[in-house]
Amino acid sequence: MLIGAKLKVVRKSKGLSLRALAELSDVTVGTLSQMENDNTSPSVGTLKRVLKALGMSMGEFFDIVESNESRERVTYPKENQVNVSPIEGLTLLGIPRSAREQKIQLLAETYKPGTSTGREYYSHEGEECGICLEGEVELHVDGHTYTLKPGDIYYFDSQKQHRFTNIGNKEAKIISACTPSSF
Amino acid sequence: MLIGAKLKVVRKSKGLSLRALAELSDVTVGTLSQMENDNTSPSVGTLKRVLKALGMSMGEFFDIVESNESRERVTYPKENQVNVSPIEGLTLLGIPRSAREQKIQLLAETYKPGTSTGREYYSHEGEECGICLEGEVELHVDGHTYTLKPGDIYYFDSQKQHRFTNIGNKEAKIISACTPSSF
DNA sequence: AAAATTTGTCTATTATTTTAAATGATAAGT
DNA sequence: ACTTATCATTTAAAATAATAGACAAATTTT
Numbered sequence: 001m002l003i004g005a006k007l008k009v010v011r012k013s014k015g016l017s018l019r020a021l022a023e024l025s026d027v028t029v030g031t032l033s034q035m036e037n038d039n040t041s042p043s044v045g046t047l048k049r050v051l052k053a054l055g056m057s058m059g060e061f062f063d064i065v066e067s068n069e070s071r072e073r074v075t076y077p078k079e080n081q082v083n084v085s086p087i088e089g090l091t092l093l094g095i096p097r098s099a100r101e102q103k104i105q106l107l108a109e110t111y112k113p114g115t116s117t118g119r120e121y122y123s124h125e126g127e128e129c130g131i132c133l134e135g136e137v138e139l140h141v142d143g144h145t146y147t148l149k150p151g152d153i154y155y156f157d158s159q160k161q162h163r164f165t166n167i168g169n170k171e172a173k174i175i176s177a178c179t180p181s182s183f
Numbered sequence: 184m185l186i187g188a189k190l191k192v193v194r195k196s197k198g199l200s201l202r203a204l205a206e207l208s209d210v211t212v213g214t215l216s217q218m219e220n221d222n223t224s225p226s227v228g229t230l231k232r233v234l235k236a237l238g239m240s241m242g243e244f245f246d247i248v249e250s251n252e253s254r255e256r257v258t259y260p261k262e263n264q265v266n267v268s269p270i271e272g273l274t275l276l277g278i279p280r281s282a283r284e285q286k287i288q289l290l291a292e293t294y295k296p297g298t299s300t301g302r303e304y305y306s307h308e309g310e311e312c313g314i315c316l317e318g319e320v321e322l323h324v325d326g327h328t329y330t331l332k333p334g335d336i337y338y339f340d341s342q343k344q345h346r347f348t349n350i351g352n353k354e355a356k357i358i359s360a361c362t363p364s365s366f
Numbered sequence: 367a368a369a370a371t372t373t374g375t376c377t378a379t380t381a382t383t384t385t386a387a388a389t390g391a392t393a394a395g396t
Numbered sequence: 397a398c399t400t401a402t403c404a405t406t407t408a409a410a411a412t413a414a415t416a417g418a419c420a421a422a423t424t425t426t
């Protein structure tokens with residue numbers, strides 16, 4: 001079970017040195033070094049302490065470790081994309097629903113200042129996630145309010161009521177992905 | 184990190200005795216006993232062998248273990264996102280898709296000029312799609328070559344070989360979404 | 367009911383990990 | 397060039413986990 005490389009990637013992504021991580025996790029620098037180089041099979045307890053310091057759960061970590069990298073694709077030029085939004089001030093640019101059965105609906109969303117998705121929707125079963133690219137968006141989910149800034153990701157169950165609102169004074173952009181396709 | 188109880192539940196559900204599991208996993212009966220009673224913090228390698236014999240992945244196991252403590256999250260601030268890329272020049276920023284409930288893996292990908300995803304990967308069942316935000320990316324899928332410019336979307340079934348390369352002279356950015364094998 | 371088998375726990379020994387400190391490597395400042 | 401600091405790896409000693417086998421309790425077989 002090789003976990004060293006992934007561990008290092010996570011640490012680096014936090015901008016931490018081995019010493020800094022050792023301080024946070026209460027695990028020795030030497031141990032961390034050996035872990036990252038797969039010179040040891042750390043105990044669950046030790047690994048847990050390290051991951052806690054990195055703000056990651058065991059499940060999340062092994063999900064990364066065990067995930068097989070894989071991908072593949074065909075292109076859809078911008079010109080071929082269509083706006084599926086009925087709302088003024090909101091653009092939902094995506095791939096027209098084709099004969100093929102897509103499991104993910106990818107949308108490039110643009111909200112003019114003050115624009116929202118309207119009343120609180122709830123769609124059918126499925127999940128919805130996305131990332132904020134520009135602007136400031138308020139997200140209501142199931143009675144709770146969250147604020148999205150550039151780089152922030154959201155993820156929720158589509159069955160919960162939700163609504164997006166651009167609360168900033170400039171255009172807001174979001175890339176979203178939903179499953180299954182629902183529009 | 185208490186894992187003994189869960190481990191025992193899994194073993195019992197398979198109708199195995201400690202000796203039978205010891206035989207399958209090549210881990211001593213005594214060790215298994217101590218693991219189930221939390222008298223030891225097993226090494227990652229040892230736990231992996233045991234779980235393999237039980238037909239369970241590390242990710243799945245810790246999902247069970249952590250199911251009690253984990254609270255539901257909607258937003259994932261940029262600071263909490265992790266780079267899961269082992270490749271130099273390529274950043275894959277996202278939230279780990281805990282086998283838990285999430286069906287989509289959303290990633291913010293950044294390619295330095297000339298960087299590629301390395302060799303041609305291919306995955307299990309599932310789909311992957313995304314949108315190019317900046318730069319110029321060459322996409323190889325199943326022997327074909329496509330060029331992605333800002334705004335272009337790609338979409339394909341996940342069982343074909345694929346590779347991404349930043350062929351421009353500035354950073355390229357992509358937001359991608361893929362469905363896991365379990366979908 | 368007695369014997370034999372199977373169960374999980376416990377202990378002494380062995381093997382491995384973890385620690386603490388030393389080492390070398392790199393970069394920045396004087 | 398010489399500190400001074402920071403970085404990751406390596407090493408010997410201390411701490412901990414894994415093994416093999418003994419043990420008693422529970423179950424099955426005769």
